[in-house]
Amino acid sequence: MTPREIGALLAYIGRIDPRTMRTDPGEARDQIAQWHELLGDVPPATPYGWNARIAARQHIRVSPYPILPADIARPWDSYRRERIARHTDPTPLADPDDQAAWIAELAGTRRAVATGSAQPRQDRAITSGRRQVDPELEARLREVGSCIPPAARAALRPFRPARAAREAAVAQGRPDALAVRCEWCQAPVGEPCRSRRIGPDGGACGTTPRATPHPGRLDLATTQQARQPTPA
Structure with a gap:
């Protein structure tokens, strides 16, 4: 003042x-x-x-x-x-290689928000409704089916055996075992089953991810798939 x-x-x-x-x-x-x-x-x-x-x-x-x-x-x-x-820093428009301009723009944005001349960017906030998506990006995602290109997905397959097995099962119309919770190892939905490692004293000392789900989990997924109504 x-x-x-x-x-x-x-x-x-x-x-x-x-x-x-x-x-x-x-x-x-x-x-x-x-x-x-x-x-x-x-x-x-x-x-x-x-x-x-x-x-x-x-x-x-x-x-x-x-x-x-x-x-x-x-x-x-x-x-x-x-x-x-409440503010999330937006990516500056300045050239990232120009460190001085990058920092100056970032600081200017924060200063404008702090002094009340601009509204905070609340990218972290939980919002209701559907977020606005770029129509071109949405069309491209519908075309490719995933944000991960097929070539990259194929290259990652040896390093993600559980996910690769899940994708193959869904593509072939078989039940998705990871869509249900495993009653044997308690793996939640979306997570691979795990095998317990037993220590010398007979107690569990750790777990390792399994490339294939437990049979009981697969049976449960099969039952759930059978209960789903078939599309008309």
């Missing part, structure tokens, strides 16, 4: 709490200078939710003590922290 904006804020505060009003011109100038020194980096208002007058009015409404600059600065700091906590 500029000294003029500080003066306007103090005039507003004086109208609702006369204890802070200074009638002597010298005392008023000193008060404005003191508040400006402490609140010079605090804006009077932002487009997204901050208003110094509202912060002052809230303090006067709930506190029996005369307002101080700290009673404006504390809500402002909380406002900034809350906005940054």
Whole structure:
């Protein structure tokens, strides 16, 4: 806030709490200078939710003590922290090889969010409804059937035997064993079955993933598939 904006804020505060009003011109100038020194980096208002007058009015409404600059600065700091906590940094448009420009754009975005001149990017937030997807990307995914190209999937097959077996079973119309929970090893849906390793004392000392599911899990998946209605 500029000294003029500080003066306007103090005039507003004086109208609702006369204890802070200074009638002597010298005392008023000193008060404005003191508040400006402490609140010079605090804006009077932002487009997204901050208003110094509202912060002052809230303090006067709930506190029996005369307002101080700290009673404006504390809500402002909380406002900034809350906005940054909700913000996810977008990828800068600057050339990644230009480190100075990359960092400057990232810092500028954070500064705009913290000071209330831009809204936080909440990519981490849980949203309701269907997210907007690029139509070209959606069409491409429908065409290829997966975000992993077939050549890459084939190259990964030796390193993911359980997933490869699952994909082959689904492609051939056989039951997907990983679509149900294994009652033998307690493997959850989507996770491969595991074999227990027994230590010298007879207790389990670890588990290793199995390339094939336990027979009971396969039987359960077969039963579930049989219960599903056939498409008309």
